[in-house]
Amino acid sequence: MAMETKSCQQLHIFFLPFMARGHSIPLTDIAKLFSSHGARCTIVTTPLNAPLFSKATQRGEIELVLIKFPSAEAGLPQDCESADLITTQDMLGKFVKATFLIEPHFEKILDEHRPHCLVADAFFTWATDVAAKFRIPRLYFHGTGFFALCASLSVMMYQPHSNLSSDSESFVIPNLPDEIKMTRSQLPVFPDESEFMKMLKASIEIEERSYGVIVNSFYELEPAYANHYRKVFGRKAWHIGPVSFCNKAIEDKAERGSIKSSTAEKHECLKWLDSKKPRSVVYVSFGSMVRFADSQLLEIATGLEASGQDFIWVVKKEKKEVEEWLPEGFEKRMDGKGLIIRDWAPQVLILEHEAIGAFVTHCGWNSILEAVSAGVPMITWPVFGEQFYNEKLVTEIHRIGVPVGSEKWAFSFVDVNAETEGRVRREAIEEAVTRIMVGDEAVETRSRVKELGENARRAVEEGGSSFLDLSALVGELNDLAFGGLVE
Numbered sequence: 001m002a003m004e005t006k007s008c009q010q011l012h013i014f015f016l017p018f019m020a021r022g023h024s025i026p027l028t029d030i031a032k033l034f035s036s037h038g039a040r041c042t043i044v045t046t047p048l049n050a051p052l053f054s055k056a057t058q059r060g061e062i063e064l065v066l067i068k069f070p071s072a073e074a075g076l077p078q079d080c081e082s083a084d085l086i087t088t089q090d091m092l093g094k095f096v097k098a099t100f101l102i103e104p105h106f107e108k109i110l111d112e113h114r115p116h117c118l119v120a121d122a123f124f125t126w127a128t129d130v131a132a133k134f135r136i137p138r139l140y141f142h143g144t145g146f147f148a149l150c151a152s153l154s155v156m157m158y159q160p161h162s163n164l165s166s167d168s169e170s171f172v173i174p175n176l177p178d179e180i181k182m183t184r185s186q187l188p189v190f191p192d193e194s195e196f197m198k199m200l201k202a203s204i205e206i207e208e209r210s211y212g213v214i215v216n217s218f219y220e221l222e223p224a225y226a227n228h229y230r231k232v233f234g235r236k237a238w239h240i241g242p243v244s245f246c247n248k249a250i251e252d253k254a255e256r257g258s259i260k261s262s263t264a265e266k267h268e269c270l271k272w273l274d275s276k277k278p279r280s281v282v283y284v285s286f287g288s289m290v291r292f293a294d295s296q297l298l299e300i301a302t303g304l305e306a307s308g309q310d311f312i313w314v315v316k317k318e319k320k321e322v323e324e325w326l327p328e329g330f331e332k333r334m335d336g337k338g339l340i341i342r343d344w345a346p347q348v349l350i351l352e353h354e355a356i357g358a359f360v361t362h363c364g365w366n367s368i369l370e371a372v373s374a375g376v377p378m379i380t381w382p383v384f385g386e387q388f389y390n391e392k393l394v395t396e397i398h399r400i401g402v403p404v405g406s407e408k409w410a411f412s413f414v415d416v417n418a419e420t421e422g423r424v425r426r427e428a429i430e431e432a433v434t435r436i437m438v439g440d441e442a443v444e445t446r447s448r449v450k451e452l453g454e455n456a457r458r459a460v461e462e463g464g465s466s467f468l469d470l471s472a473l474v475g476e477l478n479d480l481a482f483g484g485l486v487e
């Protein structure tokens, strides 16, 4: 009987996260979820990324296998093992090259360990063929939601922006359940021959040949798009999120994604929040990669001060004697009103704190899901990736956030908005902060996101939509591994 077989054989899954924290964090959570459903889970990562997984390995939830990252061979600095450290377009190309160069080494590792299944990030297009060599299923992980998956597939397939007269002219994304308008300036128009574009195209074609797609989302958040992705685009997909809910202990939430652990500093900001009234603080953070130019940071500082609201602002900058990106006397004037966190903030804990009233976000998918899960309304400020699509889900489909007016896709993660064009002005920031924090519209927005947050929590509880989809996937993988169904 199948049940008897399962009790003596354990499903072993290998995970290959893309080396960027926005991808590694949710895939670690996913590995932990599979582990809680009885699977043995192994993450393959590079030495410098290993600390990201130490909590889960110490507790025996996951195992780790190290692979050398070919930084030097790809022309990168020796210690550049994470996309968070990319500072130029040229480095991006080299980083992509390095992710291809690890293929033979990864193949050796698979040969040694012979797991039953491979879950690999979408950036590792080669992983489907490697998995096929070992006759195991390869599952895709894109790190984004159904809405953005559908929107980007439609744009790639139909190219609705190709005959526009200007970057600011709007077009409707074809063949989606809702009428969604975009402009060309909000899209990544990479040259066709670029490494990045080649990789994106290959990814779509290879995805179709893969076993299926794991999506960090929940059905109730984007039902029309979860259906569309499966029925219209024909993808086999499982929604199993929000996966951040698998972190239950405060320490797990505090350490999530952190490489240098300075727990004291993390708790400092929570103590600061304890002293604030409910829903009175704006949390401002742009994920793990975006680095704004000083001129843009100055606009943010001035806009926040003008709004009169308390804030926590995460700025990825070392502390200096003179901070040129801050207005004169800013830190003194904001003492007690605003807190600047350098490096890494315990985002999930901050968002869950009752003092938080709104989140200024770059619309990274993890950040959006974490805000929804905590019932926090957003000010949307997309920068790159699929963030402009994510913004539409927040501001137009669910109306759980207001746009700050960011209109230009950034080709570099550093020095973003250094040029005047595309820079978001202080007045726009002040206006959006006031709109999301004060008045009737703010109350209605909050109530909508609270309701979605409750749905999110229910989705991952036993019997919820995400719980059931994960159970179904684990069952199917067990059948493939032990039921003799793999071709």
Ligand code: UDP
Binding pocket: 021, 022, 023, 025, 256, 257, 285, 286, 287, 288, 289, 290, 314, 343, 344, 345, 346, 347, 348, 363, 364, 365, 366, 367, 368, 370
């Ligand atoms: N994050 C964090 N502290 C920080 C910055 C980011 O904990 O100071 C986490 C955040 O909670 C989220 C992830 O890093 O889980 C960022 O992913 P997202 O998709 O939002 O953006 P990306 O970094 O990929 O641009």
